Amino acid sequence: MMNDQLRAVLQGMPKAELHIHIEGSLEPELIFALAERNRVKLAYPGVEALRAAYAFSDLQSFLDIYYAGASVLLQEQDFYDMTAAYLARAAADNVRHTEIFFDPQTHTARGVPMQTVIDGIYRACQDSPVSASLILCFLRHLSEEDAFATLEAALPFRDKFIGIGLDSSEVGHPPEKFARVFARCKELGFHLVAHAGEEGPPAYIETALDLLKVERVDHGVRCLEDAALTARLAREQIALTVCPLSNIKLRVFDKMEQHNLLSLLDAGLVATVNSDDPAYFGGYLNENFFATFDALPLGLSHAQRLARNSFSAAFLPAGQKQAFLDEVDAYFAAV
Numbered sequence: 309m310m311n312d313q314l315r316a317v318l319q320g321m322p323k324a325e326l327h328i329h330i331e332g333s334l335e336p337e338l339i340f341a342l343a344e345r346n347r348v349k350l351a352y353p354g355v356e357a358l359r360a361a362y363a364f365s366d367l368q369s370f371l372d373i374y375y376a377g378a379s380v381l382l383q384e385q386d387f388y389d390m391t392a393a394y395l396a397r398a399a400a401d402n403v404r405h406t407e408i409f410f411d412p413q414t415h416t417a418r419g420v421p422m423q424t425v426i427d428g429i430y431r432a433c434q435d436s437p438v439s440a441s442l443i444l445c446f447l448r449h450l451s452e453e454d455a456f457a458t459l460e461a462a463l464p465f466r467d468k469f470i471g472i473g474l475d476s477s478e479v480g481h482p483p484e485k486f487a488r489v490f491a492r493c494k495e496l497g498f499h500l501v502a503h504a505g506e507e508g509p510p511a512y513i514e515t516a517l518d519l520l521k522v523e524r525v526d527h528g529v530r531c532l533e534d535a536a537l538t539a540r541l542a543r544e545q546i547a548l549t550v551c552p553l554s555n556i557k558l559r560v561f562d563k564m565e566q567h568n569l570l571s572l573l574d575a576g577l578v579a580t581v582n583s584d585d586p587a588y589f590g591g592y593l594n595e596n597f598f599a600t601f602d603a604l605p606l607g608l609s610h611a612q613r614l615a616r617n618s619f620s621a622a623f624l625p626a627g628q629k630q631a632f633l634d635e636v637d638a639y640f641a642a643v
């Protein structure tokens with residue numbers, strides 16, 4: 309159990325969040341408010357019934373409810389309100405910079421224009437004191453052809469997002485399915501990331517690196533099953549965006565005491581802590597720090613290292629990155 313001082317340090321330290329699905333920040337109260345505003349019928353009678361359905365057995369059981377929740381998003385203002393709520397919550401956790409995933413196919417498939425999605429999310433980022441950039445994710449359960457069409461539809465707004473990611477159902481949808489569309493995104497100059505090694509095997513981490521040319525791996529926690537891969541990730545300093553509460557809720561690990569965050573750090577990896585889908589997994593970023601530091605033998609030096617990793621792994625210009633790293637070091641010099 310951590311002490312009050314460590315908790316206060318974790319709360320107050322400057323940090324970046326690099327793995328947050330904006331649709332996963334949609335709280336049940338906002339889902340119902342938007343359902344009413346847009347006259348969308350939900351399969352649940354109220355907030356409590358919806359929250360009670362958040363008992364997941366694996367990734368797919370979560371995704372089914374997550375896509376249902378997103379069905380209330382129709383107007384630009386809906387995307388704005390969702391994003392503004394997340395950014396306010398992130399600011400309260402002393403998140404100084406965030407790189408936000410969004411899933412356009414979840415919305416365009418329902419007839420929502422790409423521009424509505426991107427403009428609403430982007431405008432909220434512009435209005436926030438938190439530094440924020442956007443990463444467009446392809447849904448890997450859909451075809452590569454659909455991903456190409458999504459990229460095409462988003463290119464008129466290319467100045468509003470900095471990167472491309474890959475999410476949704478991992479097993480059975482390996483990275484190689486998206487090799488050609490990622491090659492095109494690389495040519496276009498986007499930063500590249502992909503979910504790999506959450507439920508999928510370590511081989512998916514390897515193919516994400518070699519075939520998709522990703523710069524960071526989202527989750528990646530199953531890398532420790534392969535010693536050669538672990539050594540490579542350490543040697544190349546490939547960051548992993550680890551999501552501890554998500555991993556417990558989706559049963560990647562049984563209990564937080566069994567989470568491998570400390571082992572990843574001890575292996576020399578650039579691990580970071582993130583919230584994934586905070587409205588569904590029981591906590592925003594600081595709750596993820598509190599839960600891991602409560603369950604594992606992590607201390608002040610790990611806190612500083614995780615805060616530094618979050619900025620080192622960010623897609624920020626060198627000067628801005630260094631300024632954040634200096635802020636972290638100044639904060640820890642004073643505790």
Ligand code: HPA
Pocket residue numbers: 329332367374475476477478503506554584585
């Ligand atoms: N994994 C895959 N897809 C997702 C996730 C996740 O953790 N969250 C939202 N979409």
Ligand code: ZN
Pocket residue numbers: 327329475503526584
């Ligand atoms: Zn995720």
